[in-house]
Amino acid sequence: MKRRNFLIAIGAGFVAGCQKIGDTAPGKTLLEAAPNWHKAVHDALGGRTALAPEFGPEDVSPYFRGNGSTNPTNGDYQAQAEAEFANWEIAVGGMVDNPMRLTMANLRALPQRTQITRHDCVEGWSAIGEWTGPQLSTILDEAKVQDGARFIVFRCADNLNGDDYYESVDMLDAYHPQTIVAHKLNGEDLPIKNGAPARMRIERQLGYKHAKYVTGIEAVASLDGIGEGKGGYWEDRAGYQWYAGV
């Protein structure tokens, strides 16, 4: 019994020590920098074009789990859903020469990519689904992104716990061939729990990067001043890593 208490005391001391280190400025800097070291390696070895694995139709999961917002009740989302998203618009703007407003019909009229990929949630689970939609690169080329832009921000219709959901990626992922604005899952219109009528697929990163209920696509030079500046809802709210490739 004594020995066990001793061990627990060592363990607790160690954890407290870690937490102290994590709270110091150098500790914080290290913890925040580490995901970027992984990203540098991944970018160097995977680059612009290395594809996430694609699967066959036989690999598709029997159903696709929804997580986070699964049925937004804020704003006019419910009315839009009622109208089968006939009036849905995605505003493409920010640092672009040619701002646009895309309806779902516009989105479906663009060249489409269909991919069967695995979705990995930060919690640990995975599901496989078939996604269809235009490549983000097609839309960005059409909008003519200006030179200084470094990130693409996705605005979303869902408000979760009082904050609007948003996400962002760098240009490497924005122009990646598998980065699509998906409006179909397994051949059907996107279900509400999975982000109807349109959601992002950022296939080389974890699930929280794949913004759902997309209402805006914005080219920006910096993430400062957007939300709390960390590049996404979960990043701002709970300190999740902006780079979610680990």
Add this chain to the structure above:
Amino acid sequence: MTKPAKKHALATRLWHWTNLICIVVLFMSGLNISNGHRRLYWGDWGFAPEHAWLEVPRFPGWMTIPDYYSLSQARDWHILTAWPFALALLLMWIAMLVNRHFQRDITTTRREWKPAAVWADIKAHLRFDFEHAGGKYNFLQKVAYGLVFGVFLPMMVFTGMAISPGVEPWLGWLTEVLGGRQSARSLHFIFAWAVFGFFVIHVALVIVHKPLHHLRGMITGGRLEESDKPAADIKGETT
């Protein structure tokens, strides 16, 4: 003028204590991550109870970093500590191949695998008789250290990389060889406990058998005794 030879090379000692800190941080932050989704699956995918092969218990705060549930902070620690852990392991492998510590002290000979020899070794172990002529480590120690260096620790790195979605695009065969992402995640979990199992036995054996002597050895390097030299060296043969 020659200083007495050390039992443990500087590289071994630096690795050993760096590794200890890394393992503790990775294991405890890993248990916090595990609390984020307490089911394990085989194959590429899985998300619901009916797909799971294991329902993992919730690990209490005193076993995790930080000591309350925070997936994001646990991931911060895990993502940072993966670097020193993996680099130290890589450097240790290079060092022990170059200074021949691996070939000399850890590889086993076919003779040592003969059942009678293994049995004698187990019996000696149970008597806590670790004074073994003809080598720094006895057979069971060599096998255990060989497994840790050669399988358990590298598997933590490989399975950890295989579950990272940013790695798979350029190292997809790794995830495939491991049976898919959820299999790799299950293996990551299983090997984490294998490492923990080694840790407990390893520390217990150090404690029961001249703990201060061994600890001093692993910190200062200790002294290389006659009996620590490989049998072949004593007889003057080349290995």
